[in-house]
Amino acid sequence: MSRLRSIALPLLFGLLLLGSWYAARPITGFTRFALPYPHEVALAMRAHWRELMPAALRTLHTAGTGFAGALALGMALAVLMTSRPTLRRMIYPWVLVLQMMPLVVLIPLIVLWMDSFRAVLFIAFLIAFFPITASAVQGLRSADPAALELFHLHRASWWQELRHLRLPTALPYILTGAQISASLAIVGALTGEMFAGQVADGRGGLGYWIILYRAEGDTAAMLGAGMSACAMGFAFVGVVQLLRRRLLSRWHESFSPRQEQLRRLRS
Amino acid sequence: MRYEDGPVVVGGLDLDLPAGRFHCLIGPSGCGKSTLLRLAAGLLRPKEGEVMVAGREPCAERGRGTGFVFQEPTLMPWLDVADNIALPLRLRGVGRAARRARAAELAETLGIGAQLSYYPRQLSGGMRMRVSLARALSTAPSLMLFDEPFAGLDAIRRDSLGAELLEVWARQGWTALFVTHSVAEAVFLSQKVHVMGGQPGCVCASYEVPFPYPRAESLRSTSAFQDLLGRISSGLGEVAAL
Numbered sequence: 001m002s003r004l005r006s007i008a009l010p011l012l013f014g015l016l017l018l019g020s021w022y023a024a025r026p027i028t029g030f031t032r033f034a035l036p037y038p039h040e041v042a043l044a045m046r047a048h049w050r051e052l053m054p055a056a057l058r059t060l061h062t063a064g065t066g067f068a069g070a071l072a073l074g075m076a077l078a079v080l081m082t083s084r085p086t087l088r089r090m091i092y093p094w095v096l097v098l099q100m101m102p103l104v105v106l107i108p109l110i111v112l113w114m115d116s117f118r119a120v121l122f123i124a125f126l127i128a129f130f131p132i133t134a135s136a137v138q139g140l141r142s143a144d145p146a147a148l149e150l151f152h153l154h155r156a157s158w159w160q161e162l163r164h165l166r167l168p169t170a171l172p173y174i175l176t177g178a179q180i181s182a183s184l185a186i187v188g189a190l191t192g193e194m195f196a197g198q199v200a201d202g203r204g205g206l207g208y209w210i211i212l213y214r215a216e217g218d219t220a221a222m223l224g225a226g227m228s229a230c231a232m233g234f235a236f237v238g239v240v241q242l243l244r245r246r247l248l249s250r251w252h253e254s255f256s257p258r259q260e261q262l263r264r265l266r267s
Numbered sequence: 268m269r270y271e272d273g274p275v276v277v278g279g280l281d282l283d284l285p286a287g288r289f290h291c292l293i294g295p296s297g298c299g300k301s302t303l304l305r306l307a308a309g310l311l312r313p314k315e316g317e318v319m320v321a322g323r324e325p326c327a328e329r330g331r332g333t334g335f336v337f338q339e340p341t342l343m344p345w346l347d348v349a350d351n352i353a354l355p356l357r358l359r360g361v362g363r364a365a366r367r368a369r370a371a372e373l374a375e376t377l378g379i380g381a382q383l384s385y386y387p388r389q390l391s392g393g394m395r396m397r398v399s400l401a402r403a404l405s406t407a408p409s410l411m412l413f414d415e416p417f418a419g420l421d422a423i424r425r426d427s428l429g430a431e432l433l434e435v436w437a438r439q440g441w442t443a444l445f446v447t448h449s450v451a452e453a454v455f456l457s458q459k460v461h462v463m464g465g466q467p468g469c470v471c472a473s474y475e476v477p478f479p480y481p482r483a484e485s486l487r488s489t490s491a492f493q494d495l496l497g498r499i500s501s502g503l504g505e506v507a508a509l
Contacts, residue, residue: 146341149310153335154358154406164357168345251345251386 036220045224051209056228059205060236062117063189066124067182067236074129075174078136079162092137099130103188107195120192120205127188128181135177139170172252175244182240186233206232282461282470286409289436289443291453293499294463295507300446303463304412307444308335320410334403334441336416340395342387342402348374349383352401359406373401376435393424400432404439411436413445417452425449429456430484437480450499454492455482460499464506471506474499 018038025035032040045052077095081088103123111119143165151161193207204212206225213222249255282303284290292300305311306318309325318325320333342351350357352373353366361369374380377397387395396416403411417425429452436443447453453460454476462472476495478486486492 144341146337146339147343149305150335150337150341150354151358152310153308153333154355156358160358164354165343168343171345251388253344253388256388 033217033219036223040220041223041227044218044220045227048209048221048224052206052225052228055204055206055209055225056232058203059186059189059193059207059229060232062120062192062205063124063185063232064236066121066126066189067128067178067185069121069125070128070132070181070185071178073125074132074177075136078133078140078170081137082140082166083158088137095130095133098126103127103191107192110192111196116196119196120189120207123192124185124188127191128185131177131180131184132174133177135173136170139173140166142173143169172248172254175240175247179237179240179244182236183233186229186236190229284442284444286442287440288459289433289457290445291457291460292444292446292463293448293450293453293460293503295503296448298463298465298506300463301414304335304414304444304446307410308333308412310335332406332409334406334408334411336399336403336411336413338415338418340387340392340399342395342398344387346386347383348379348385348387348390348398351387351398352405354402355406369405370401373404374398376404377401378431393420393428396420396428400435404435407439408441410442410444413443413447415446415448418448425452426455426484426487430482432456433480433482450496450503451487454496454499455487462499462502462506464503472502474502 021038024030025037028035036044077091081091103126106126107119107123110122113119114122140162147165148161151165156164189205190207190210193205194211195207197204197208197211206229210222210225213219213225245255253259292303294300302311306313307320307325325333343354346354349367349370352370353361356366356369371380371383374383377400379394379397379401382390382394387398390398396419399416417428420428433456443457445453445456447456450460458476460474460476461470462474463469464471474495478492
């Protein structure tokens with residue numbers, strides 16, 4: 001029943017959205033160019049299938065690699081910054097500066113610095129980096145003071161404290177940050193591709209095709225490319241969500257059966 | 268003893284705890300009981316004076332022979348009961364099989380043998396505290412420090428857990444320093460009750476508790492028990508008024 005509902009309810013709401021999309025064009029008086037109908041987008045996707053499919057996979061691949069790099073380096077930097085308060089005070093403001101720096105300024109430069117595949121990868125990395133780093137810093141600093149005393153009492157090494165206390169405490173924080181980063185990495189890769197253009201071997205990612213379709217005035221195909229990006233984002237965030245369930249469901253409060261009981265009681 | 272720039276927390280304190288005995292420390296909030304425990308555990312270093320545990324500085328000897336039971340169970344939610352109990356052994360590099368065996372043995376002693384594979388979120392408050400006790404005992408310490416461990420439990424659980432703790436103590440023979448707010452708990456558990464108070468904190472009075480072990484629940488209703496309880500309570504009242 002609950003499985004059926006979890007599929008049927010979003011589907012029902014999706015139909016509602018689709019209906020309002022169909023209703024929007026007559027109401028607003030927009031042309032086909034300004035607002036293509038959903039079926040026109042679907043047809044455009046089918047027509048451009050041969051270029052959209054590999055482009056979407058390419059975008060996913062670049063975003064995934066950038067995300068993995070952000071995860072590894074973000075966590076390493078967070079561990080470094082939380083190991084000494086001095087280091088955190090020294091480095092963290094600059095992590096913030098990097099985050100505040102508008103990407104539209106950086107991207108044209110990055111494209112000049114390296115070949116287009118690396119540039120796109122680096123942009124996806126940059127945009128995914130901050131949520132992971134910020135959440136990891138917060139998580140690594142959130143260990144229970146009494147538990148820290150326990151570890152100190154038993155002469156735990158720095159590594160033991162990290163491995164057996166700080167990292168497990170930080171895990172829920174990091175996974176939340178990773179979920180945000182996963183969706184941002186797709187956006188980052190897409191944006192990068194729009195600037196970087198074709199890669200060396202003559203193929204581009206979704207961003208490249210979006211620019212192309214726009215130039216051709218094919219808004220239906222452009223929206224189709226956007227839909228493909230959505231699908232990639234969903235797949236990516238879904239993987240992180242699965243990982244979260246796998247790692248936390250046995251012990252974390254967010255998976256406590258008591259929450260479900262309370263919800264049922266209220267309804 | 269003071270925290271940097273703070274007021275002196277514990278001063279002019281002279282307390283001698285003979286080995287193998289059960290000592291209780293009682294006093295109003297903020298009199299420095301927890302500070303004293305942390306000094307004994309080596310979690311704080313005294314600014315003046317010295318703390319000796321079995322003739323050694325606890326700061327250098329930290330954890331070797333000391334078990335500490337915190338006010339909250341302080342369990343790792345991501346570890347099951349067995350891994351929580353054996354955590355101190357893991358930190359010492361004891362192998363998995365030996366850790367499992369020791370955890371099972373201690374869980375049996377504390378009546379949680381059936382819950383070895385449970386996670387903390389599945390346990391009641393009393394059971395969590397049993398896990399916490401088992402963990403403190405895992406390294407076979409010679410000194411056990413308790414920081415009001417049963418304060419969060421209901422009265423019935425509190426009494427029964429206290430009685431069980433005495434049984435374990437009688438078998439294992441460690442020295443106990445038990446901080447509590449409850450005079451009845453202090454008298455039931457210990458051989459000597461030290462009353463702390465004042466600012467800065469000091470031990471104002473000590474009372475011998477003459478009842479032999481094993482102590483039965485019925486002891487609580489004897490007139491001798493109630494007498495001593497009354498004397499210590501009024502002593503505590505004077506201290507609190509200081």
